[in-house]
Structures are given as C-alpha cells and as structure tokens.
Amino acid sequence: MKRGRALPLIHGSAALLALFSLGATLWTGVEQRGIALAFGALVALGELTRWHGPQVREAAPLGAAGALSYALLGEDAGRATTHGVAQVISVVLAASLVGCVPHIARGRGGVFDHLARRVLTVGFAAVCFQPLYNHGTFADWSGPAYALLLIALLALTALCDAVLAAALAHSRTGWPFGPLLRDELRGMPGIGSAVGATGAVMALGVAVVGLWALPVFCLPLLLTQVSLRRYAAVRTTYRQTIASLARATEIAGYTPAGHARRVAALSRAVGRDLGLSEPELTVLEYAALMHDIGQLSLVDPVPAGATAGLPGAEQRRIALLGGAVVRQTGVDAEVAVVVERQADPYPEQPPAARIVRAVNAYDEKVRDAGPGGPLTALEELRLGTAGDYAPEVVEALARVLSREGLTLPSAG
Amino acid sequence: MEAVPAMTLLAVLYAGGEWLARRRFPGTFYPVLLAAVFLLPAPAAALVALPGALLSPVEQRPAWLRRVWRAAELVVAVWAAGRVFRALGGRDAVEASDVPYALGPAAGAVLAFCAVLTVLDGGILVVAERVPVRRAWRGLLLRSLAPVGVHGLAGLMMAVLWRSPYGPLAALLVLLPMGVSWWAFAQYHRERGAHQATIRALVQAVDIKDEYTRGHSERVGQASMMIARELGMDDERVEVLRFAGILHDVGKLGVPTRLLRKDGPLTPEERRVIELHPEYGHEMVRGISFLGEARAAVLHHHERLDGSGYPYGLVGSQIPESARVVAVADAFDAMTSTRSYSRARPVAVALEELERCAGRQFDPVMVAALVRVVRRSGWDPVVTADGVPSRRVPSPAPVSGRAGAHR
Known part of the structure; x- marks a missing residue:
C-alpha cells in the first residue's frame, strides 16, 4: 500500500458508503425506531466518553461495542429485527457525529479518521450479517452455533479494523505498514477482545431480555475503560519522570541541553523503521533517555558529554555505571541491559543498544558541525560501521533522516 | 442433581481465574461466584467458591489457616446471597429472562454478600489481630459495594445468557471485558x-x-x-x-x-x-x-x-x-x-x-x-533509602549561626 494513496481511498469509500446508506434510509424510512434510538444513544454516549492521548488503541470502546452489537443484532426479546445494512450505518454515523460534536468544538483532530474507521468497520460487520439474517439463513441454527457465528464475525471484523487502523497510521506518519499492522494485531487481545466480546454479549443479551441488556452491560465495559484510562495516565506520568531523570545529566552539566530527548526521539524513529514492536520501542526510548545517566557518577564531567570520542574501555565503564543507576530506578531490567551494552561492539549488542549507540554518536557528531553536519556525521558513521556501528542501523538512520528532511526531530 | 455440570464448570472457572490472578487481587473473579448465586441453589453455589478459595494466594503465614478461613468466609457469604436471591424471587426472573425484575433480587444478593463478608472480615480483625473495634469496620462495606455491584451486573448477565438458548458459551463472553479490566488494573499497580x-x-x-x-x-x-x-x-x-x-x-x-x-x-x-x-x-x-x-x-x-x-x-x-x-x-x-x-x-x-x-x-x-x-x-523517621551509614566527619567551624542555615 503506497503512502498517500490509502488515505483518500479509505476516506472516499467511507464517505460513499455513508452517503449511500443515508440516502437508502431516508428513502425507506427508519424501521423499529425504539431499538434504533436506544443503540444510537449508546453509541453517542460512547463517543462522548471517548478519550484522547497517545498510546490509546481504542479511544471509544463503548461506542465501538454498541455499534458492533447493532450491526449483529438479530432479535429483540425474541422478536426478529428488520433493520438492514443501510440503517445500521446511518444510525451509527448519526450517533457518532452527535457524540463527536464536543470533540470537534474543542478543536481536537483525528475525527475524520475515527469516523471513517467506524463506518467501514461497522459496515463490514453489517454486510456480513444483516442480509443473510434477514433472508432467514440462520433461522434453523441452534443457539450455541449462532453465538459462535457472532464470535467468528466479530473476529473477522476486528481483523478488518486492524488493517484499517494500520493503513491510516501508515499514510498519516509514513512508518512502515508491516510493523504497524503487527502492533495492531498484538493489541487485539486487550481492549479489542473486550470490545468484541461486549458487542457479542449485547447483541445476544438484547435478543434474550430486550433493550434492558444495554444499560446493564454498559457498566462492566465502562469499568474496563476507567481501568485502561488510569493505566494510560500512570504510564504518562512515568514517562515524564524518566524524561526528568534523564535531564539530570543536562542540568548537572555533563551533557548538552536536549541531547537525551533528541537521541530518544531519533532512536524511536529508527527503531520503528527497523520494525520494532511497541513494547520494544518503549524500552528503546527509556534506554535512549537514560543512556548518559552513568556520567552522574563521575566526579568531573566528560568534555561536552561526548562519550563517543572516548576510549572504548572508558565508554564501557560509564555504560556499566549507567546500567547500575537504571537498575536502581525500578525501570524494566531490559532498559538497564540496553544502557549497559551501549558501548559494546555491535555484533554483541541487542538491537536496541545498537540503535542507541549509533544515534548517540550521530547526535554528538552533528552538534559541532555546521550546515553540512548531518551529512558529514552520517558519512563518519558509515565509515565506522566496520566495528562500532551496525550497518543496518546506520542505513535506517539515513532513511529516517532523509524522510524528515535531514533535520533532527524537534520534540521529544 | 441437574445442577452438577453447571456447578463443576463454574467452580473450575473460578479456581482457574483465581489461580491466574494469583499474587494480585483476590476477589477478581466475583462475577463467576455471583453468576453461581443467580444460577444455582444456595448450597451448590456455596460449593463453587470452595476450590478457588482454597487455592487462592495468601501473603502472610500461616497460609493454610488463612486459606481455610477465606474459603469458609466465601462459602457463607455466597450461601447467604443465594438464600436472599431466592427469597426475593430472583430465580424465576432469571428463568424467564425478566431482567428489570431480576435487578431487585440481584441487588439484595449483592448487599447480603458484601454484608456477610464485611462482618466476618471485621470480626476476624478484632478477634485475631486485636484491631480496635472502631477501626475494624470503618469503610469496609462502602468500599466493597461499588465493585461488587458491577460484578453483580456482570454475573446477572452471565446467568441470564446461561439459561438462554445460547447457553454457557455466550455467558463466558461476559468474563472477557472483566478480565481485561482486571489486567489493566494489575498493570496500573505494577x-x-x-x-x-x-x-x-x-x-x-x-x-x-x-x-x-x-x-x-x-x-x-x-x-x-x-x-x-x-x-x-x-x-x-x-x-x-x-x-x-x-x-x-x-x-x-x-x-x-x-x-x-x-x-x-x-x-x-x-x-x-x-x-x-x-x-x-x-x-x-x-x-x-x-x-x-x-x-x-x-x-x-x-x-x-x-x-x-x-x-x-x-x-x-x-x-x-x-x-x-x-x-x-x-x-x-x-x-x-x-x-x-x-x-x-x-x-x-x-x-x-x-x-x-x-x-x-x-x-x-x-x-x-x-x-x-x-x-x-515523637520523631522517629523510617528511611528506606538509607542503605549505607553516612560518613561521620568531625564538624568543622559552623558556617552560620542561623537556624537551618545549612547548604
């Protein structure tokens, strides 16, 4: 999938589907208004409680679960439902739009991507289920078989959603599609499975007890959402604390201002280019932030904090000191390993340590050079690949830099 | 007798869940217990709690005594909740999938469950740990009501789906969001x-x-x-x-x-x-x-x-x-x-x-x-970071006469 072509394709097909469904629904009118209203309210509520932040896989789990259960709804308290694909999409779209209003008013971005994803995912589930159901194909299926069918459909829908999310992220950021898709798939057992299971339970629950199932089953999913939100919040503060700890070396005058943050941002970009997964990227980022922390144990600072120019033995000694400090911080032991091994020859290093080493050297080399600095620094790294810097990391660094126009990413 | 397969399945689920969640938070899998309360006769539901509680993690010694106490406590609480649920007519409501009606008996059962656990928890603190009576029960009931209430709703949905044509498989789906919620909570603490x-x-x-x-x-x-x-x-x-x-x-x-x-x-x-x-x-x-x-x-x-x-x-x-x-x-x-x-x-x-x-x-x-x-x-600070005793140096001339004028 080429970058740039996916975005109009996704938005265009979502808009087409939405327009067609709205037209069809207006033409035929809304069937079973009570049910449509109840599910619409649920989806709108889910969108209202949608939350924003980085590292959020499913921002509106309640909205997603409500929309999916409406798409897979076959009965209401024993009576067969009559709504079709067009109505499902129209109701979900209208409710999502209502729920998005406060978010748009507050000027938050990403609404169109979110809506397109929701419309296409729900459309997929509804197209798979509603025509066959209304045709009577599942009429003589036994209860458990029907439940299994819903689970299978939801699993397919989740796959479709993961592909969509990865394609959107790919065309927005230019990061490679493969690792993005792998990350999406790896995240599915978490909130993804909870959303899918809730969608199935709501569809089945409404079939058994009627619309009462909706409020009753909202609460457990809201609880899940609150737990996940708290988890995300504590991860954010943790990240801030580690970034501050990393700045200790700058304030102590051991390293130049912004060095740790620049190395972390660039390392992350290189790691992503090399296809590291999200947990691996977190380890890499923390290690890059704290890679110079060993210098705190030195009585006198290294000139300009430039460790790349020191003799190998001295580099390794500082790296070991840093690893010892990181171990005390209670951060994941993998981070300490990366910090410890950052000065080893690259064939013996774990991938993350190779990245930290090359990016650190790049940032130190580029700092003193003039306008041609980045190119000169890259050239020096390429020459050094024989022993110090891993060739594939240097190449990934070159790709990242050419993508960013050979400037350093400014924010951390 | 027809309750035996359901009872066995729920007991295995509960024990498996508690074992998976070990060392973390006991009580994570209350939805299973409460589903048993809503599905089974009171004595059978009480038995569901037994294996899981006996396998549950205990941090302090004596471990087995604590496990037995925990099991006994849960068995009594589940049994009481089952009696209350049946007395309020909840079982027929679950059979008839009459959820609005079943909410009342379910709330009663949850209240009974929490009340019994609170009384027993506080009681053992007073008797065995010599905690003052006033402190033993403070906030115990209110703190447990909200989470157990949500677990109760999940349990009720489980029970209703279990009795529906879709069967136990659909009921088990209810546990997934609860499991994810527990996972996120554990991650949060870590x-x-x-x-x-x-x-x-x-x-x-x-x-x-x-x-x-x-x-x-x-x-x-x-x-x-x-x-x-x-x-x-x-x-x-x-x-x-x-x-x-x-x-x-x-x-x-x-x-x-x-x-x-x-x-x-x-x-x-x-x-x-x-x-x-x-x-x-x-x-x-x-x-x-x-x-x-x-x-x-x-x-x-x-x-x-x-x-x-x-x-x-x-x-x-x-x-x-x-x-x-x-x-x-x-x-x-x-x-x-x-x-x-x-x-x-x-x-x-x-x-x-x-x-x-x-x-x-x-x-x-x-x-x-x-x-x-x-x-x-008094002033008796506990310092955890106090690894190595500090180097005591005979004091040179004071830097300043003012109080707290340290560096």
Whole structure:
C-alpha cells in the first residue's frame, strides 16, 4: 500500500458508503425506531466518553461495542429485527457525529479518521450479517452455533479494523505498514477482545431480555475503560519522570541541553523503521533517555558529554555505571541491559543498544558541525560501521533522516 | 442433581481465574461466584467458591489457616446471597429472562454478600489481630459495594445468557471485558510501583553526589507529610507534599560534586553556586505534571518569611504554602542530623530553635504544627533509602549561626 494513496481511498469509500446508506434510509424510512434510538444513544454516549492521548488503541470502546452489537443484532426479546445494512450505518454515523460534536468544538483532530474507521468497520460487520439474517439463513441454527457465528464475525471484523487502523497510521506518519499492522494485531487481545466480546454479549443479551441488556452491560465495559484510562495516565506520568531523570545529566552539566530527548526521539524513529514492536520501542526510548545517566557518577564531567570520542574501555565503564543507576530506578531490567551494552561492539549488542549507540554518536557528531553536519556525521558513521556501528542501523538512520528532511526531530 | 455440570464448570472457572490472578487481587473473579448465586441453589453455589478459595494466594503465614478461613468466609457469604436471591424471587426472573425484575433480587444478593463478608472480615480483625473495634469496620462495606455491584451486573448477565438458548458459551463472553479490566488494573499497580521506585532513584542520584545527606530527602518528605496532615490537608495534598519534601534538593544534581563534598567553609562564590540548586531542581521537575504544587516547593524552599531567602527573596504569603511546609521540615531535619559542618542537636532543642525563628524565617503556622505533632507522637523517621551509614566527619567551624542555615 503506497503512502498517500490509502488515505483518500479509505476516506472516499467511507464517505460513499455513508452517503449511500443515508440516502437508502431516508428513502425507506427508519424501521423499529425504539431499538434504533436506544443503540444510537449508546453509541453517542460512547463517543462522548471517548478519550484522547497517545498510546490509546481504542479511544471509544463503548461506542465501538454498541455499534458492533447493532450491526449483529438479530432479535429483540425474541422478536426478529428488520433493520438492514443501510440503517445500521446511518444510525451509527448519526450517533457518532452527535457524540463527536464536543470533540470537534474543542478543536481536537483525528475525527475524520475515527469516523471513517467506524463506518467501514461497522459496515463490514453489517454486510456480513444483516442480509443473510434477514433472508432467514440462520433461522434453523441452534443457539450455541449462532453465538459462535457472532464470535467468528466479530473476529473477522476486528481483523478488518486492524488493517484499517494500520493503513491510516501508515499514510498519516509514513512508518512502515508491516510493523504497524503487527502492533495492531498484538493489541487485539486487550481492549479489542473486550470490545468484541461486549458487542457479542449485547447483541445476544438484547435478543434474550430486550433493550434492558444495554444499560446493564454498559457498566462492566465502562469499568474496563476507567481501568485502561488510569493505566494510560500512570504510564504518562512515568514517562515524564524518566524524561526528568534523564535531564539530570543536562542540568548537572555533563551533557548538552536536549541531547537525551533528541537521541530518544531519533532512536524511536529508527527503531520503528527497523520494525520494532511497541513494547520494544518503549524500552528503546527509556534506554535512549537514560543512556548518559552513568556520567552522574563521575566526579568531573566528560568534555561536552561526548562519550563517543572516548576510549572504548572508558565508554564501557560509564555504560556499566549507567546500567547500575537504571537498575536502581525500578525501570524494566531490559532498559538497564540496553544502557549497559551501549558501548559494546555491535555484533554483541541487542538491537536496541545498537540503535542507541549509533544515534548517540550521530547526535554528538552533528552538534559541532555546521550546515553540512548531518551529512558529514552520517558519512563518519558509515565509515565506522566496520566495528562500532551496525550497518543496518546506520542505513535506517539515513532513511529516517532523509524522510524528515535531514533535520533532527524537534520534540521529544 | 441437574445442577452438577453447571456447578463443576463454574467452580473450575473460578479456581482457574483465581489461580491466574494469583499474587494480585483476590476477589477478581466475583462475577463467576455471583453468576453461581443467580444460577444455582444456595448450597451448590456455596460449593463453587470452595476450590478457588482454597487455592487462592495468601501473603502472610500461616497460609493454610488463612486459606481455610477465606474459603469458609466465601462459602457463607455466597450461601447467604443465594438464600436472599431466592427469597426475593430472583430465580424465576432469571428463568424467564425478566431482567428489570431480576435487578431487585440481584441487588439484595449483592448487599447480603458484601454484608456477610464485611462482618466476618471485621470480626476476624478484632478477634485475631486485636484491631480496635472502631477501626475494624470503618469503610469496609462502602468500599466493597461499588465493585461488587458491577460484578453483580456482570454475573446477572452471565446467568441470564446461561439459561438462554445460547447457553454457557455466550455467558463466558461476559468474563472477557472483566478480565481485561482486571489486567489493566494489575498493570496500573505494577506501573505505579515502578514509578515510585524511579522517583526514589531520582533522590538516590543526589545521594551519590552528596554523601553527607543520605536519607535526608526521605526524612524531609516524612516531616512535610506530618506537618501537612497536622494542618488537616486532604490525603492527595499530603502525598504531594511528601514528594515535595523528598525532591526538594534534587537540584543538587546540578551542583558540581566537588563543591558538595567540600569539607570546611565555602567561599562566597561557591556559596552562590550552591544556592542555584532550587532553580536547577525546578528545571528538572517542572515537566512532571502530577507533582503539582510540589514543583513550587522545590523552587522556593529556601525563601524566608522576611524576604532574605533565595532564589527570589519572596516575602510572607508570596511564598507558596508548600514551600513554607518544606522549609520547616528541611531545617528541622538539618538540625537533628549530623552534617559535615555541625553535630546533630536533640529534637527538643531543634524545636525551640524553630520556634525562635518562626515569623522571621519560618511560617509560625507550620512550625506550630510540627511542634505539636512531634511532641505528641515523637520523631522517629523510617528511611528506606538509607542503605549505607553516612560518613561521620568531625564538624568543622559552623558556617552560620542561623537556624537551618545549612547548604
């Protein structure tokens, strides 16, 4: 999938589907208004409680679960439902739009991507289920078989959603599609499975007890959402604390201002280019932030904090000191390993340590050079690949830099 | 007899769940227990709890006695909840999938479950652990009602789906969101622990540089917390002030190690360099949003009420409250512990000295609070970061006669 072509394709097909469904629904009118209203309210509520932040896989789990259960709804308290694909999409779209209003008013971005994803995912589930159901194909299926069918459909829908999310992220950021898709798939057992299971339970629950199932089953999913939100919040503060700890070396005058943050941002970009997964990227980022922390144990600072120019033995000694400090911080032991091994020859290093080493050297080399600095620094790294810097990391660094126009990413 | 397969399946589920969640939070899989309450006759439901409770994790010894007690407690609670549910007519409602009606009996069952657990939990605390009667039951019921209530709703959905044509498979789906919720909760606790360890490490980084003050940061944190609590601040603010005390000297990381370790008097120039540490510290912690007003305390903990402090020379109420708290705690610990330049003074002498300087240097409200709480409960700080005993050096000439005028 080429970058740039996916975005109009996704938005265009979502808009087409939405327009067609709205037209069809207006033409035929809304069937079973009570049910449509109840599910619409649920989806709108889910969108209202949608939350924003980085590292959020499913921002509106309640909205997603409500929309999916409406798409897979076959009965209401024993009576067969009559709504079709067009109505499902129209109701979900209208409710999502209502729920998005406060978010748009507050000027938050990403609404169109979110809506397109929701419309296409729900459309997929509804197209798979509603025509066959209304045709009577599942009429003589036994209860458990029907439940299994819903689970299978939801699993397919989740796959479709993961592909969509990865394609959107790919065309927005230019990061490679493969690792993005792998990350999406790896995240599915978490909130993804909870959303899918809730969608199935709501569809089945409404079939058994009627619309009462909706409020009753909202609460457990809201609880899940609150737990996940708290988890995300504590991860954010943790990240801030580690970034501050990393700045200790700058304030102590051991390293130049912004060095740790620049190395972390660039390392992350290189790691992503090399296809590291999200947990691996977190380890890499923390290690890059704290890679110079060993210098705190030195009585006198290294000139300009430039460790790349020191003799190998001295580099390794500082790296070991840093690893010892990181171990005390209670951060994941993998981070300490990366910090410890950052000065080893690259064939013996774990991938993350190779990245930290090359990016650190790049940032130190580029700092003193003039306008041609980045190119000169890259050239020096390429020459050094024989022993110090891993060739594939240097190449990934070159790709990242050419993508960013050979400037350093400014924010951390 | 027809309840046996359902009972076995639920018991296995509960035991498996508790085993998976071991070492974390017992009670995570209450939805299974409550589904059993709503599905099975009371004695059968009680049996469902048995294997899981006997396998459940116990942290303190004697482990088996505690497991047996926990099992007995749960069996009684589940049985009572089952009786209440049946007495209120819940079973017929579940059979008929009449959810609005079943909500009432389910609420009754949840209440009975919580009440029995509360009575037994508090009772054993009083009898076996000699906890005062007043404290044993405080807040126990209210704290458990909300989570068990949500678990009850999930259990009710499980029971209804179980009895529906879709069968147990559909019922098991209910457990997935609950499981994810539990997972996120466990991750939250793990990450929070790691976060606190990192903050402690931030402080230890100062200790690496400034060996004389080992443990000082944590003790100041403790004293700040005591003052804040004595002033009746809410728990969240007390916690923030503890962090303020712990982190107040973090800016010393920016001061050259040679200066911090220098024995003997400092030149005016060296003194000025050391006096930069509040600003360095603020520069470090300002990006950590959860620290809130603790950040102001880091910047202003060397201000004095009469305006003769640094870095800004703020006067009186211009100084943030958090900084006034930390200033008193800092001076108190500086006086009662041995430094390179002064010997430790007795607690009573230090308190008198603080009272003497209240109004000019310190906020009298904070000083009075510290005096009250120390005279009442003593000063016996527990310091976890106190790894190596500090290097005691015979004190050279005092740097200054003023109280708490430490570096």
